[in-house]
Amino acid sequence: MSENKITYIKNENVKEKPASDQLSFGKYFTDHMFIQDYTPDKGWHNARIKPYEPLILDPAAIVFHYGQTVFEGLKAYRTEDNTIQLFRPDKNMERLNHSNDRLCIPQIDEEFAIDAIKQLVEIDQDWVPNAPGTSLYIRPFIISTEPYLGVAPSANYQFIVILSPVGAYYAEGINPVKIAVENQFVRAVKGGTGEAKTAGNYASSLKAQEQVASEGYAQVLWLDGVEKKYIEEVGSMNVFFKVNGEVITPELNGSILEGVTRNSVIELLKSWDIPVTERKITMQELNDHYEKGELEEAFGSGTAAVISPVGELAWEGKKMVINNGDTGEIAKRLYDVLTGIQYGKENDPFDWLVKVK
Amino acid sequence: MSENKITYIKNENVKEKPASDQLSFGKYFTDHMFIQDYTPDKGWHNARIKPYEPLILDPAAIVFHYGQTVFEGLKAYRTEDNTIQLFRPDKNMERLNHSNDRLCIPQIDEEFAIDAIKQLVEIDQDWVPNAPGTSLYIRPFIISTEPYLGVAPSANYQFIVILSPVGAYYAEGINPVKIAVENQFVRAVKGGTGEAKTAGNYASSLKAQEQVASEGYAQVLWLDGVEKKYIEEVGSMNVFFKVNGEVITPELNGSILEGVTRNSVIELLKSWDIPVTERKITMQELNDHYEKGELEEAFGSGTAAVISPVGELAWEGKKMVINNGDTGEIAKRLYDVLTGIQYGKENDPFDWLVKVK
The missing domain is CATH 3.20.10.10 (D-amino Acid Aminotransferase, subunit A, domain 2)
Known part of the structure; x- marks a missing residue:
């Protein structure tokens, strides 16, 4: 149901990056985001990486009222030789589809999603911090966008991935x-x-x-x-x-x-x-x-x-x-x-x- | 914590109204909406009635990820002598605050909210349908808007009211x-x-x-x-x-x-x-x-x-x-x-x- 092409619209107004030792969790976001739309006739389509910007949603969108939404969380790590690598993204995408099933959200193409995450992280690679214990947190999520107040699964969805550079969880080492x-x-x-x-x-x-x-x-x-x-x-x-x-x-x-x-x-x-x-x-x-x-x-x-x-x-x-x-x-x-x-x-x-x- | 003035921005591009006998539930929305913002320093403020239009929200807004949101549902009815009246709105606003408490959302001013609903319905009064069994469904809801991926109550919120003309629930009378x-x-x-x-x-x-x-x-x-x-x-x-x-x-x-x-x-x-x-x-x-x-x-x-x-x-x-x-x-x-x-x-x-x- 998904096409394999990802359109890329470059952000020409990149943000200043916070210092690697000034990060906390989930406060800063990178210059780009991934979005893909779902409609019943086209399935998942219109995959694009574009500047990080607000979502524009009808106030009646189902996500605001009936919480039909799922998400994932994983990280990209920078190694000492400047490789950037993801930890078990296949498990996260498998679980995302498991969550989709429970929430009556259409299945995504797991391999395509991993590829989209890799492309997005590569584009924003300068945002992967290098201070000890820091990483780039990856938040894939799906929201139901149909403007409808009946309690029923949405016809339309958006699959979105945003990135957030995050600090060491333990500022002073692992701590009970x-x-x-x-x-x-x-x-x-x-x-x-x-x-x-x-x-x-x-x-x-x-x-x-x-x-x-x-x-x-x-x-x-x-x-x-x-x-x-x-x-x-x-x-x-x-x-x-x-x-x-x-x-x-x-x-x-x-x-x-x-x-x-x-x-x-x-x-x-x-x-x-x-x-x-x-x-x-x-x-x-x-x-x-x-x-x-x-x-x-x-x-x-x-x-x-x-x-x-x-x-x-x-x-x-x-x-x-x-x-x-x-x-x-x-x-x-x-x-x-x-x-x-x-x-x-x-x-x-x-x-x-x-x-x- | 709330101010009692509601700013009004008139919609100059009103929509065509669906016929009173063509309505279903929650599919059509009126020309205006109510919005009020919450920030920790100002409390609930900036109450306004403005044209019905999309919400613009950071993709990291807490509502998309952790579902910190509450809502209500009530109706306005048109009587034979063209009075428009609400059914027990005090109970709905009382329950909204009860829900707010469970979801760690700041309390609203219930009387002010009822007044806001009355003003909004009066402005969109031509949308209250008159076919038998029809009414204007009122959907107050509160969403958490802070862009933050930590699992914690949001700092910021929006209280929104939208209106939807709805058809008779039973097209052919009450039916088991x-x-x-x-x-x-x-x-x-x-x-x-x-x-x-x-x-x-x-x-x-x-x-x-x-x-x-x-x-x-x-x-x-x-x-x-x-x-x-x-x-x-x-x-x-x-x-x-x-x-x-x-x-x-x-x-x-x-x-x-x-x-x-x-x-x-x-x-x-x-x-x-x-x-x-x-x-x-x-x-x-x-x-x-x-x-x-x-x-x-x-x-x-x-x-x-x-x-x-x-x-x-x-x-x-x-x-x-x-x-x-x-x-x-x-x-x-x-x-x-x-x-x-x-x-x-x-x-x-x-x-x-x-x-x-």
Whole structure:
């Protein structure tokens, strides 16, 4: 359904780039963007890379009212020899189509989308920062554009990719955070949209995040929406625990997002012969392990932070201090090897990298 | 936080209006719209009524990515003596602020918003159709506009009101529909966003609706997301059952939207001395009543359809035909009285109407 030609309209008024050590997350955007339109008669068409500029949308566009939208997040990394490379973009495009299916959005051509991302990043390659820990965050997203107030899938869509140079997640190196278990709010439930990367899941999380932040916690630990017993995610990351030498992560159940970093962590651990299990785990079980001194590490995994160690977990008035509040051995090793692969300092035995140029 | 002056920029290029008997739902929009901006320093400000035109938004605006948005739906009715009146706009603005709270969006000034809606409808009063059963649908909504990819509440917002002339919901009078009980997908769950009128709930519903439509059903009956036992809503309406002379509707539980029509139905039934109960009800209980011949009526309630009788309910391979597939006595009376009040043909003993001019 898609044509393979991408029109290019050069931005003649390029912006001043922020200094590589002045970046935070998702605040600056590059000079160009990718857009492709969908209509029922033409399918996906009119692929173009053009100057980064505002979207012009009817106020009745379905995305504003019924949230029919999906997105992805991945990064381009600059290596020491100035290669620019993407980390597992095939997994992100595969997941984008999985999300599309749940949200009744037409499938995209995954290979074409990867090619579009590569072209866009190559055009804006000077925006890929080079300070340690920095990268170019890539945000592909699809919005429903038909002006119609009936609750129904849109006839028309736009597939858009924007780029944002982002700073090191940890300004002073990898650093454990304090997490509070969320008992009131629910991010997603089986049968809902939790396994899709779609706006509503994140909208639902804002209130919980606001509450725990006011109590001094960095993120919430999400429990399942049905029994409020089983651990699902941490903030907008997947979560791992090391118990008695075994690494455990909640199994995919329909309300947990299938993280690309999650998958990479599992593959790395297996390659290191460290036992890793995907299964259900309750807060009660975790607490029992903690009481017996068996909870050795806890960490989140995601594209933004890569690995985010959990130093303290608050649950039902109790504070569990994990690994004395320090970064655990496995978390540190995963962080070093994953970022090492991403920045080209380590071998890439799994062929995870895709060179942009 | 809001100023009380509304700037008016007249549309000099008014559109041709569709014929009153050619309207469907949410397809046509009037000549003007209301917009107000929010910034942290100024609060809600710059209220203006201006020509209906596209929104211009940064592609990184939070609404596209994290669905931080809320909306409302109400109607303006033209009476036989050419009065134009709104039905219970105070309830809608109250609910909008309730939704704002859940979505971390700043509160609006409810009275000012009602005044803005009245001014907008008065300016576009020629768009209020006069064919039987037609009305002017009013869609207030708030979108998060800050260009930022961090998962956090937006700094900036726009509060917008658009208007759409809509046709009679039932082209040939009130007409029962076939409904299928949804066992796979979930619309909302306790702790989620079900009681807020926000995009994600509707995004989640699209897939279920698509599936049942392909099987010949008009809507789904939503069960609770936890036990999949308790009845919650029907399509995007609240739901009522008449059992042995008593009218029962699911009690508000955090995942059910508090419908304005639902509330009006309850008040009317009470005023008629018809027993009405808000309580939990399972599909199993409903089925047991059906088997014993005690299920006398089923109907949905909402702004679009007002009252929507259910003629057939499919559950676990079984088809329950309710009231021989005909509109029940209570549903008919509620529909007649509610629309009678809305169109000024009946007295308004509850002071539900607000005159626009």
